[in-house]
Amino acid sequence: QVQLQESGPGLVKPSETLSLTCTVSTDLIDSYYWSWIRQPPGKGLEWIGYIYYSGSTTYNPSLKSRVTISVDTSNNQFSLRLTSVTAADTAVYYCARGFGDGYNFDYWGQGTLVTVSS
Amino acid sequence: DIQMTQSPSSLSASVGDRVTITCRASQAISNSLAWYQQKAGKAPKLLLYAASRLESGVPSRFSGSGSGTDYTLTISSLQPEDFATYFCHHYYSTPPTFGQGTTVEIK
Numbered sequence: 001q002v003q004l005q006e007s008g009p010g011l012v013k014p015s016e017t018l019s020l021t022c023t024v025s026t027d028l029i030d031s032y033y034w035s036w037i038r039q040p041p042g043k044g045l046e047w048i049g050y051i052y053y054s055g056s057t058t059y060n061p062s063l064k065s066r067v068t069i070s071v072d073t074s075n076n077q078f079s080l081r082l083t084s085v086t087a088a089d090t091a092v093y094y095c096a097r098g099f100g101d102g103y104n105f106d107y108w109g110q111g112t113l114v115t116v117s118s
Numbered sequence: 119d120i121q122m123t124q125s126p127s128s129l130s131a132s133v134g135d136r137v138t139i140t141c142r143a144s145q146a147i148s149n150s151l152a153w154y155q156q157k158a159g160k161a162p163k164l165l166l167y168a169a170s171r172l173e174s175g176v177p178s179r180f181s182g183s184g185s186g187t188d189y190t191l192t193i194s195s196l197q198p199e200d201f202a203t204y205f206c207h208h209y210y211s212t213p214p215t216f217g218q219g220t221t222v223e224i225k
Contacts, residue, residue, distance in 0.1 A: 045162065045205060045216040060213040062119075094161055103209030104152055106173065108161035 002026045004095050004109035012089075012116050018082040022095030022109055026076065029053055033102030034078045036069060038091040039111075046091075050102050051078055058102075085116045120144050122206055124217035130225040137193040139220045141206035146186045150210035153182055153191045156219075157202045165204075166191070196222070 008020035022034070035050040049059035051069045059067050063082070071078040082089060092113050096105040121144040131137050141151065149169040154162035164173045166182040169189055179194040193200055201224055206217040 044218050045207075047214050047216075058212060062213070096161075100167070101209065103150075103207075103214045104164065104167045105154075105162070106164050108163075111161055 002028070002097060002107040004097065004107055006093060006095050006109045006112040008112065008114070010113060010115060012085055012114060013118050014086055014116055015084055018080070018085050018089060018114055018116075020080045020093055020095075020112065020114070022078050022080075024076045024078075024097075029071070029076045029078070030073050033098035034069075034071065035096045035098050035102070035105060036080045037094045037096055037105070037108075038089075039094070040088075040091045041113075047103075048080065048082075048093075050098055052102070087116050090114065090116045119213055119215055120147065120208055120211060122208055122215055122217040124204075124206055124220050126220060127218065128221040128223060130223045131196050132225045133196055133198055135196045135225075137196050137200075137222060139191045139204055139206075139222075141184075141189045141191070141217050143187045143189075143208055143210075147208045147210035149185065150208055151182070151184065151189045152207045152209065153180075154205045154207060154216075155200075155202045156205065162205060193222075 003025040030053045033050045036048040066083045068081040092111040094111045095109045097107040123142045151169045152167040153165045156162040170182045203219045203221045
C-alpha cells in the first residue's frame with residue numbers, strides 16, 4: 001500500500017515562499033508521476049504540476065512562473081516551492097501519485113492546510 | 119484551459135436510489151475523463167478513469183459512460199457510504215482541470 005505524507009509550514013506570510021515536502025512510503029518513487037494539487041477552502045481542485053522520477057516536470061501554466069517541483073529519489077521525497085504567495089494561495093495542498101500519462105491520481109496524501117497571512 | 123461543468127451541483131437522494139451526475143467539457147476530450155469521490159476532510163479517491171474503467175477496489179455499483187464532451191457517473195444503488203462530493207476531471211490536455219463538484223446528500 002503506497003502512502004504519501006505532506007509536511008511543511010502551515011502558515012506563510014504574503015510575498016514569501018511556500019515550501020512543502022511529500023514523503024512516499026514505497027521504494028517505487030523511481031517510477032510514476034508525482035503531483036501537487038490544491039483545494040482552497042470550500043472550493044474545487046487545482047492541479048499545480050508534476051514531476052517524473054527522472055526529474056522532468058510539467059506545470060500548470062497559470063502557476064508556472066512561481067512553481068518549482070523537485071524530486072529526491074534517495075529519500076523517496078518530492079517537494080513543492082511556490083514563490084510570492086498571496087491570500088489566494090491559501091488552500092489544502094495534496095501530493096498524489098499519477099499513473100498512465102501522469103494524470104490519473106490513484107494515491108493521495110491526507111493534505112495539509114497552508115494559510116497565507118501576515 | 120478546458121472547462122468542466124458538472125450538473126447538478128447538489129442533489130438529495132435516498133439509500134437504494136439510482137443517481138446520475140453529468141459532466142460537460144468545453145471541448146471534446148476523447149474519454150480522457152476521471153471521476154473522484156471526496157468525503158469531508160479527506161483526500162479525493164479515484165473511482166473511474168478513461169471515462170468507464172473502474173479503479174481497483176471500487177464497487178461495481180459505480181459506472182461511467184460518455185464520449186466527446188458529455189460524460190456521466192452513475193451509482194446504481196446508493197449506499198450510506200456514498201454520500202460525498204464527486205468531481206469529474208479531464209486529462210486530455212495540460213492543464214488538467216476538475217469540475218466544480220456535485221454533493222450527494224441524504225434525503
